[in-house]
Structures are given as C-alpha cells and as structure tokens.
Amino acid sequence: MVGAAIGGRRWVSNKPYYVTTPIFYVNAEPHIGHLHSDVLADVLCRYQTLRTGGWTRNANGVYPPPTHAQFATGTDEHGMKVQRVAESQNVSPRALCDRVSQRFRALADEANIAYTRFIRTTDSDHAVAVASFWQSLVDRGHVYLGQHEGWYAVSDEAFYPDAQVRQVTRDGETWHESIETGQRVEWTAETNYKFRLSAFQAPLLAWLEANPRVVQPRGMYERVLSEVREGLSDLSISRPRARLHWGIPVPNDAEHTMYVWVDALINYLTAVGYTGGAPPPAWPADVHVVGKDIVRFHAIYWPALLMAAGLPLPHTVVAHAHWTVERSKMSKSRGNSVNPFEALAKYGTDTIRCFLMRAGGNLSSDADYSEAQLQEFQRKYLQGQLGNLLSRVLAPKIQARLVEHAVPDAPLAAPALVEADAALVEAIAALPARFDAHMDAFELSRALQAVFEVLALANEYVQRAAPWSPATPVDGVHRAVHLACEALRVCGVLLQAIMPDAMDRLLNALQVAPAERTFAALLGADGAWSTRAHTPVRAGATKIAPLFPRVP
Incomplete structure (x- = not known):
C-alpha cells in the first residue's frame, strides 16, 4: 500500500495508523462518557481504514482492523483512588481491578469496538515498559529526588499549584478543591522523585506553535498553549510507598511508587510493543482520544516525557467534551448516570454509536x-x-x-x-x-x-x-x-x-x-x-x- 492522503495529512504503509482511547479508571462502573470515548476512537480508526483500503470480514464474521491499523483501549488500575476504593469495599485492589476491568472490556465488545489491544496497567509487559521508560529518563538526567509540598487530589490523581485551588465553605464545612475539576484536594508534604518538566517549556512551546492542529479542537489548543506560555514547574512522579503501595515500584528504590499518571501514559507505548530503546513500528500515535479534563496530561506532560526519553511525539490529541443527562451533570450521588449496557441492549449498537457521534460529535461543547x-x-x-x-x-x-x-x-x-x-x-x-x-x-x-x-x-x-x-x-x-x-x-x-x-x-x-x-x-x-x-x-x-x- 502506498501512502494515503487524507485531508492534507499523509501516512505511509510502514507506519501503522495508531489510535488510542484514554485508559479508563477502575474505581467505578463504565458510563456513557466512557462509551463515547471508545466509539469516537473506533470511528476514527475505522474511517482511516475505509479511506485507505477497506475491511475484510474474518472467519468469525467480524471486521477486525487490518495490519496497517492499531487501536488500543483498556484500563488504568493503579493509584491512591483504586487503593482507597478497594479498602472501602473490603477487597484487594487486584480483585477490584479484575472485576471492573472486565466490565470495560465487555462494554467495548458490546459496542463493536475493534481494538487490537485491550491493555491493563497491571499487565506484566506494561511493568517492563514502565521500568524501561523510567530508566531512560534517569539515564538522560531528567529525574531527581526532591521535597514536594502542595495540593493533591486523590480523585484526579493530580497535584495542583495554589493558583488552581480554591477554598470552599458549605453547610459549615470548609475544604479546598481544584478549580478545574471541583474535586477535593489534600495538602501533601513528602519526598518525591521529580521530573524536570520546567526544562521542556521552550521545546514544548516550539512544538505547539509549529503544529497548530496537534491539539483538537482549536479552543483546547489555545488553552494548552496558554498554560505552557505561563510557565511549567517540575512534576512529582513518585509517591512514598508507605502511602501508596498499589502501583509499580520505582526502579532501584523500593521506598517509592511510581506516580500513577506516568505509569498510565506509558500504556500507549506498551500497547504497541515498547520494551525500551527504539520506538515500536506503530509509534508515534496518530490520534490520542481523551476527555477534556485530562488534556494537560496528554498535551503537556506526555509530550515532555517523550522528549526526555528521546521518542517521537503524538501527531494529534483529540479532546472531547463531557456528557450531561437531561441537562444535569452526571453523578453517582444524583443517580442519573446512564448505563451504557442497557442503552446498547435496548436501542441496538449501531443506533447508539450513531447517536453518540451525532449528539457528541461537536467536540467543543458538552453533549x-x-x-x-x-x-x-x-x-x-x-x-x-x-x-x-x-x-x-x-x-x-x-x-x-x-x-x-x-x-x-x-x-x-x-x-x-x-x-x-x-x-x-x-x-x-x-x-x-x-x-x-x-x-x-x-x-x-x-x-x-x-x-x-x-x-x-x-x-x-x-x-x-x-x-x-x-x-x-x-x-x-x-x-x-x-x-x-x-x-x-x-x-x-x-x-x-x-x-x-x-x-x-x-x-x-x-x-x-x-x-x-x-x-x-x-x-x-x-x-x-x-x-x-x-x-x-x-x-x-x-x-x-x-x-x-x-x-x-
């Protein structure tokens, strides 16, 4: 197959077209927003294949992606949030992960998602990939041990600077929360390994300015560009193992557990065969599909980490908006989360897929x-x-x-x-x-x-x-x-x-x-x-x- 032009973009046959979904956190059951991410990525992968040669039905009567397309989805299974949910349910973190991960896989199968790899961050090859990636950062001088004080949101598994935190008082109770996500934050002081993110402000800015389509939609690109221009602080990339035991240990330091987002982001490499050293044939990703709440991790942290490891950067980060239900925010407390399994069973897979792309296909606006x-x-x-x-x-x-x-x-x-x-x-x-x-x-x-x-x-x-x-x-x-x-x-x-x-x-x-x-x-x-x-x-x-x- 020769290179195929699509709307001015070109890719060649020796580089498989590679699309990913965010890997879904296993602290709760799948909802319609997770299904939207799956379907969006699946549609982009299928369309690319349609545009360059079509699909062939296999012996089982389904149309898997051909060898020139790769598509990864899966589950994010480490971190404080999973650890705490497992403790609250009086089960082991592994048992919780096994149960909920299977639900996400079942949802992908029910929705006719033609993934080539369903990855779990508890997979053994992922641990190898993460350790290799970490060591490459260390060998290149981008990691150091330092003191960290700041706000941490367990629900987001993210650190926030003071400027991104506000104090809230309601019903006589006072707490602090992330301005961006509304999740509660805790003041944390600890010794962590840190990544020299600040050293990559200029390279990130140059990359973004040279590639104005690299983050979609345009409004999200402008937001990322503005954040990088404002300046970047070094990023904590580990937690003391005494506080967080459910995660991948830091290589050569059993006292620390790798920060869940570093672990999670590397899944995109693991899914196409990365074990360290040279990038796999399918790398870099052509499209990372993500929710708008995790753009920073994919359009700032992830490119910087890849630069530091000497690996190519993704071509496009596509950030979609969120879903409301009957004009109200979805939440477990309201009891208005849409069960995607029930919707698929009642209306049919193709109807739901088409509706999600029609109603949720305007990436800039909540659907x-x-x-x-x-x-x-x-x-x-x-x-x-x-x-x-x-x-x-x-x-x-x-x-x-x-x-x-x-x-x-x-x-x-x-x-x-x-x-x-x-x-x-x-x-x-x-x-x-x-x-x-x-x-x-x-x-x-x-x-x-x-x-x-x-x-x-x-x-x-x-x-x-x-x-x-x-x-x-x-x-x-x-x-x-x-x-x-x-x-x-x-x-x-x-x-x-x-x-x-x-x-x-x-x-x-x-x-x-x-x-x-x-x-x-x-x-x-x-x-x-x-x-x-x-x-x-x-x-x-x-x-x-x-x-x-x-x-x-």
Whole structure:
C-alpha cells in the first residue's frame, strides 16, 4: 500500500495508523462518557481504514482492523483512588481491578469496538515498559529526588499549584478543591522523585506553535498553549510507598511508587510493543482520544516525557467534551448516570454509536443525553430517512416494474439522467469530499449532518418521482430507484465506520461487492464521484427487513 492522503495529512504503509482511547479508571462502573470515548476512537480508526483500503470480514464474521491499523483501549488500575476504593469495599485492589476491568472490556465488545489491544496497567509487559521508560529518563538526567509540598487530589490523581485551588465553605464545612475539576484536594508534604518538566517549556512551546492542529479542537489548543506560555514547574512522579503501595515500584528504590499518571501514559507505548530503546513500528500515535479534563496530561506532560526519553511525539490529541443527562451533570450521588449496557441492549449498537457521534460529535461543547432525544433521532433519521429510503426503493412492487424491463441474467444498465435529477446528482457527487473534510477536522457531527442532508434530499426526490405509482413511466421509476440507490450506496459506504453492522446489511441489500465498499470505490480516476454502471434489481424479492427495528 502506498501512502494515503487524507485531508492534507499523509501516512505511509510502514507506519501503522495508531489510535488510542484514554485508559479508563477502575474505581467505578463504565458510563456513557466512557462509551463515547471508545466509539469516537473506533470511528476514527475505522474511517482511516475505509479511506485507505477497506475491511475484510474474518472467519468469525467480524471486521477486525487490518495490519496497517492499531487501536488500543483498556484500563488504568493503579493509584491512591483504586487503593482507597478497594479498602472501602473490603477487597484487594487486584480483585477490584479484575472485576471492573472486565466490565470495560465487555462494554467495548458490546459496542463493536475493534481494538487490537485491550491493555491493563497491571499487565506484566506494561511493568517492563514502565521500568524501561523510567530508566531512560534517569539515564538522560531528567529525574531527581526532591521535597514536594502542595495540593493533591486523590480523585484526579493530580497535584495542583495554589493558583488552581480554591477554598470552599458549605453547610459549615470548609475544604479546598481544584478549580478545574471541583474535586477535593489534600495538602501533601513528602519526598518525591521529580521530573524536570520546567526544562521542556521552550521545546514544548516550539512544538505547539509549529503544529497548530496537534491539539483538537482549536479552543483546547489555545488553552494548552496558554498554560505552557505561563510557565511549567517540575512534576512529582513518585509517591512514598508507605502511602501508596498499589502501583509499580520505582526502579532501584523500593521506598517509592511510581506516580500513577506516568505509569498510565506509558500504556500507549506498551500497547504497541515498547520494551525500551527504539520506538515500536506503530509509534508515534496518530490520534490520542481523551476527555477534556485530562488534556494537560496528554498535551503537556506526555509530550515532555517523550522528549526526555528521546521518542517521537503524538501527531494529534483529540479532546472531547463531557456528557450531561437531561441537562444535569452526571453523578453517582444524583443517580442519573446512564448505563451504557442497557442503552446498547435496548436501542441496538449501531443506533447508539450513531447517536453518540451525532449528539457528541461537536467536540467543543458538552453533549446532553436524554432518552427522548435518542428516540427522536432514531425515529426521524435512522428509521425515517435511512431505513425508509432503502425499504421504499427495494419494495417488491417497485422492483417488479424494473424486472419486467431488465434483460434476463444481465444487470440493468444505469439510466440516462435528466435535468430534474440534477440537484440530487450534485449533492451525491459532493458528499464524499464534504464528509472527508469534516472527518479530517474531527467534526463528526457535521460529517453526519452532511449525510443526512443528502438522505433528506433523496427522500424528497423519491416522493416527487413516485416510483410506486402506475402512472409513473418506467424510465422515471428507473431513474428514481437508481439515484436513490446511489445516494444510499455513497452514504452507506461512508457510514461504515459509524454503523458497521447496519451498513453491512444495507450494502448487501444494494448488491455492493465487498471490494467496492471503500472510499476509493466512490470516486473515478479524476477524484470525482463515480456512479455505478447498473441499478440493483431484486427479482421475485420479498420485503426487506427494517434496518432499524422499532424499539418495544
């Protein structure tokens, strides 16, 4: 495979495309926000594959990423938070991690997340990678033993300077909390190993200024740039083992446990085979998908650590916003967290995946999850536009009229189009480039909007053409079916990354061969939309099953 250009970005075949999710903390059960991160990363990986060659169904009937794509997700299992939750539940930290990690893996499987590695920070190869990475920092002179005093949030597993902490008094109780996350902080004074983060302010600034797309969306990039410009303090990267025993020990010092974020960030290297020394073939990551609350760790600390270790930096950090439920913040105390397993079981995997990308695809703004909104989305867009259009044009009555005029045992040649078809033809022709531009800009919601605009236009066109009416001439029936099927084919190919199973059924119904289900198959030699040379005909067909059945 040669290098593939995507919206101005280029990667080559000897460097696998590599996407990651944040690894999820195991102090609580998965919620809809975790599922959103998983699906977003999965869609980006699947789309890259679609853009460069397509997918092949394996013997088990699923579409795993090919060898030129790598996709890692998993769980973050060390740290004070896990240690305390395990103590509160009177179980060992390992038992807690085993139970909750399996829930995250099960969620990924239920949501059709095609990961190549589900990594746990308790995996043995991760401990090797972390120790090697730490030693490279030490060997290069970037780690020293020093005194640390400051605010620490157990819930965030993060240290905060005074400027990022505020005092709060409520109901007669006074405490301090992080301004950014609202989590309580504790004053901590201890001897820690420290990383010379301050030494990397200038290199980080140069990297950010030279790569204005490296953090997405733009507002998040500006925030990171501002923080680096304001100055960076050295980072504590260990805790006394007497306080934190649940973690990876510091190499050659059994009195200290590695800071959980250093441990966690290195998972991205472990997942593609890092054991120290040279970077693995898939490194660097093409996309790190993260929540907006952990951008600092991925866009400041992680690049600085990689610079210090002499390793390449990630290409893009994509930070998505959070989810509310019925316009209220999700929280265990409110009891309004959405159970993602129940949502997937009730509405179907593809419906939930598409809804999350449509409602949560604007990365800059928090998205709201409401069952009424989800039901309306499924009814109006998936059933009413996409599913309904397929059912209409492949209806036995309409297909029978085409069969009467088809040459036996030969495909029905594409019809000659007329002026009345021009608006839909232009919309279909423009869609691949529109969709690709939005995906390149990580505007998934807008990419979906572009698809549904074409589907709405196709439905209006079919309604006017009335191919079901005996009064409509056969050539009018043929044009209506052909163009509707072309709209469905183009939309179906593009939507494979978002709704893989439903689009597999749609493309099967349209008789689109597996080799024709790539982005390239939509385009001719000149890069413009290439229409199919024939119209699918289903002789003697019965009514097709709905793509999106009604929810009981």
